[in-house]
Structures are given as C-alpha cells and as structure tokens.
Amino acid sequence: MCAWRRLHGSVQTLRGSVTRGSVASTSVTQRQPGWGGGLPSHQSLSTGGALRNDFFKDLEAQLAAMRQKAMDALPGSSWTPFEINPNLPPETADIVIVGGGVVGWSIAYWLKQKEKLSKGMRVLVVERDPTYSQASTVLSAGGIRQQFSLLENIHLSLASADFMRNINEHLSVVNEDPVDLQFNQSGYLFLASEEVAHIMEQNYNTQRMSGAKVSLLSQHQLKEKFPWINTEGVVLASYGLENEGWFDPWTLLNAFRRKAISLGVIQCFGEVTNFKYTTHVRMTADDEQMDVRRIKSVKVQMPNSMEYQPVECAIVVNAAGAFSGRLAETLGIGLGPKDSLAGIPVPVEPRKRYVYVVHCPDGPGLDTPFLIDYSGVYFRREGLGGNYICGISPEEAEEPDTSNLDVDHQFFEDKVWPKLANRVPAFEKLKVTSAWAGFYDYNTFDQNGIIGLHPLINNMYFATGFSGHGLQHSPAVGRAVAELILDGEFQTLDLKGFSFRRILAQEPMLERNIV
C-alpha cells in the first residue's frame, strides 16, 4: 500500500515541477486549466481526480510495480518480511576455511582451481578482522628465500617463486588489472661467523642440489661486492642470485582473494567461536580410549554483534595463523590428560615481532640485499628514497607480551641499532621514521609448518605454525593442502614431514640455521 502512495506522491511533485518550470509546455496529455495554477503551492486538494489522471499517465510504471509485487509474493523470490543480515555466511558449505590470511585464501584458490566440476563444491573463507589490521600477512616484511636447510622448505620456496613469476597466468581475472607484486629481485645475504660457517656450507650444498641458485662468498669477495658492509667477524656469506627478494604481501593476498571469489569462493567476516561435533570412541592397540571427533558444524559469530550463524560443513581447514592453537583448544585438543594424545596441544602460539622503518640518506643503494647477520639482526631496502626496514628476533627469555601490537621503541635502541651499526657503519646516523608489530604463528615445537590432519579430529586440516615463513610458502602450501583434501595425498611436493606425526612422536624437524 505504501508503495502506491509513494508513487502518487512522486508523480505529484513531478507534475508540480513541470508546470512550474515549463514556458511552452510540450507534454502530450492535456492539462486542465486551473490545475496547479489557482493554488500557490501546486497541491491538489482532491485525490480522486489526480489518481485517475495518474493511472492513465503512468500506466506502464504502475503495471511494472504490480508485476514486481506479484513476483515477490510467489515462491522462488528472495523477498522476506523480516530483514536478514546479508553478511551472514550460508547455512551449509562443503569446506570452511578458518582464517582469511594469505594461507587461507591460497588454499581457497587452489581448491577451486583443482575442482573437477565447476561449482562442484562450496568453499567458505571466514576471517574475523575485516580491516586486516592485526593480520600477520599484511604486517610481514614480505621476503622470500630458498636458503633453508630442510629440503621441504627449499622446495616450497622454489615452487612459490615459480608461482609468483607466472602469477598472471594463475591469478589474473578477466577485465581486471594484471597483478603486480612489486617484486624486488635483490636476493638474501646471510653472514656467518667462524662457529657457524660449516652449517652454512652444508646448507649451501643442500640448496644447490635442490636447484636453488645460491652462491658462497668469502670475506674478501663479500667486501668487494658490498663495500658498505663491515666484514669483521664474517667468515662466509651465502648470497641468493635468483628467486629471492621481497614483494608486497597485501597485493598477493588480494590477488588470491580476487581470483578465488571470481571462481566462486564465498567470503564471510566473522569469528569462529565454537564447533558442533560428534565423538566416536576408539580403542588403541594398548587398550586406551581415544575420543575421535568429527566436526558437524561451525559457529560463526558476526563482528560486534550477538548474531551468529551455524554453518554445516564437511571439512574445516585451520588456517588461523597465530590463533590456530586457541581454535584447536575449543575442540578439546590439549585439554585432555597429560599423557594421552588429547593432552598434547597444537603447539602454535602468537609471538610478537617488531619491524622498524629507518631513514638513512647515506645508506647502501639499489643492490642492497635482504641482509641477515649471524647476530640475528636483519634489514632490507624499502623503496628508492633511502628507507630501510630492520628488526631482530628477541631472545626466548625476553619474548614481548602478545596481548597487543604496541611497539617497544626502546627495543630498537637497545637490541637492534647497536648490531646494525656494527655491521653497516653508515647506519650509525639514521632516524627511525615508523614502526609496527606483527604476530608470528610461532610453532613452539620446531618452528616449522604443520600441514595435515590431526589424528583426533577426522575432518580438520591444519595449515599453520610457519613461524615467519607462511607468506613466502603460501602458494605452494595452498596447493599442497588442496591436493591433500581433494586427492587424499600430496601430488607435487611431498610434505609428509610436516604432518602431526612428528609432534605426537616428539621428533622435532628443526631448521639448522645460523641464527
């Protein structure tokens, strides 16, 4: 009813404006004299005549409105008498990915890329922070390197670099701009002291055999190539020639997101707070009782609201980054008796790391690599204007508080600057222009990723705990998890070494680093 009145009202004002404005009226229908002329405010006091006139004049518009009302009343239309929050996720989904960071969106993209039937499955990505203000992905320094000691890590980096080289083949969307990662091909430079030089040599051999293009430099060669480094104490240096450097993480995240959404992935902003699961009791070989859970639905809580939506799903992927451990706890992992499987928690927790932006006009130039010293301090060039990004990993005993992302500026003065100025004398004169802090999804067990199913949960795949390497491995990890889910096993890269087995058997897979 109100629609009719609104239509009538708009026609009134339209007529009023026409008679007011026109000098030579060229309207088709005849206007009765006295209409709009006798009354100063052009308001008609009689409704009957106006309605009849309007009915014939606006017949088509009113017929269209009637048609729309009829269609809404019939079943099949999306009209509801009460408003539904459009931000709620769908009631059912096949795969729910908890965490909308670069790993989560990479998995979503590869799942849709690999599905054999178009629109064959519904993938939902749930992210609790719409602004990504605290997400580890966007706060990262954005580097990628192949200089690891574990074969799996080297291959993950090589595969991810290959992906980024051909990123527009993978992630370009029709009618949209091509992806430009702003990749700086400057390489990583690791400096080793006398004690750790043999580790660096061994790692170099492993990297070379795997196909990474790395070169070793002696102290003399280092000084020749990079005269701005103080080479005192440096016995050996390892320098990446290709496929190493840094890029813009936000661009990569958005590229994955844009392509995944164009392939049909549904995005939802909300927090996964709870699960509904069924428990199946199994007896182990030692006659111990094991509670195996199967997730039936995921409860997604809307941001800043009491509203929630339970999403029934078949598979859940835990890509929640620094908060994956906490998510696993809601399923009871880690809360069982100490000597049972359920008592071993997922060893991923947030660790705060600071990044400082400094300006040094006399600093090293375009060829500055991502330098990592054996003392732990690192820095890289940012842009062309003499700005650099630097930081250091704190000691285990001095880990900062993770309840917020506040920056400790004294930390720079005490821990970062002395070591930085020692290694690069030009940095004795610099100015800190900005700083931020971000969380590592730190694997307290062995600082390497956890990929695969948990033995106590039938349908939750983990892809977390990368401890600072998540961004650079994200394309390859996404593909690996998609293969695990859709094909049942790894096809291109064998990442069985990253499964939960090593955590439950207490066999750490440590990187033999020089820092």
Next chain:
Amino acid sequence: MTNSSCIFSVIHSYYGYTRKFYGPEIASAYYILSLGGGFRFVGQSEWFRANSRGKFSWEFLNYKDSLVEEVDMSHTVINYTGLSNLERQQHLRTLKLQGCPEVDDWFLAGLHMFQDSLEELDISHCTQITAGGLAALRNLRGLKRLNVSYLPKISSPGLVIILLEEMLPHCQITAEGYDLSLRQAVEETS
C-alpha cells in the same frame, strides 16, 4: 590453458635433443635462430640471422666448437623459460634485447648466468621491466655498457638512473626517452 600458451611453451621448450647430439652451443644457436634472433661467433665477423620469413641457413652447424660471443634477440618473444636454452654460453659478451615484450624482472634476475662475461646489455623498450628488476643487474659486475632507454614502468627514472650508476660504477649507462627536467618540482614548490 589457452591454445596460444600451449604453443608458447613449445617455442621455449628445452632443446635437449639438439643439445645431446650437437652440443650446447649449437642448441643455443638453433634456439636463437628459430625465435628470429641473430648471433655471432667468437673470432668471426659475420652474423647468423633468420630472414624475414623465418628461414635461416644451416651453415652454423659447421662451427660445432665455436663459442657464441654476441646475441641479438631484439623484438623477439624470448622469455625466462627460453633463457635456459642459452645457459652454457660462458663467453657471451653482448646481449641485445631491445623491444622484447616478454623480458621482465624475473628474466633480468636469470641473467646472473652471464655474470662473468657479459659486457654489454641493451634492454631498452622492454615494457615489463621495473626498478625491482634493475636491482638484479647487480650481479653483472663486468658490465661496461647498459641501455635502459624508454622503459615505461620505471616510476622515477632520474633517481633510478643515479642508483644504477652507483650500483655499477664501471658501466656506461644510456637512458633516453625520460623527461628528466626539474620543471615539475619547481611548479610544486612555487
């Protein structure tokens, strides 16, 4: 994968068969000619090129042990994958890549394989190169002449050229086609 990219990958595929029977130099030479480029052997002054129809003479097969000294792949579709076919040319001194649409930052990073021998590099008019890729030229320490003219994706060309000159002090850099005037800055401050 579209049809054209299937053909594309075949063009740049690894010439393993040729390499096995004729050696790496002949394989590289064949690759260069089949893409429409040209090359010159060490000690000779004549260039081997394909004509406009793509046909070339097979005389280069006679020089099985000669080393390639200069390569001109200007205006060809050479890309990073194809670069692997030129891998063993340890005596390559000049590489001309003017106007190659597929030469991008990753390609420049791949040029480190010529770091000991390369003296002249021409990458003008290559539309995909940015400053991040020019940083990769740091490995070519023996470079004497570099041409980076008319690169549209360089955002602040004046600054980048200065940084390049600092990075490669023994190299003579040619950079035309950029508006390096200070007029803009003066207008902003006044």
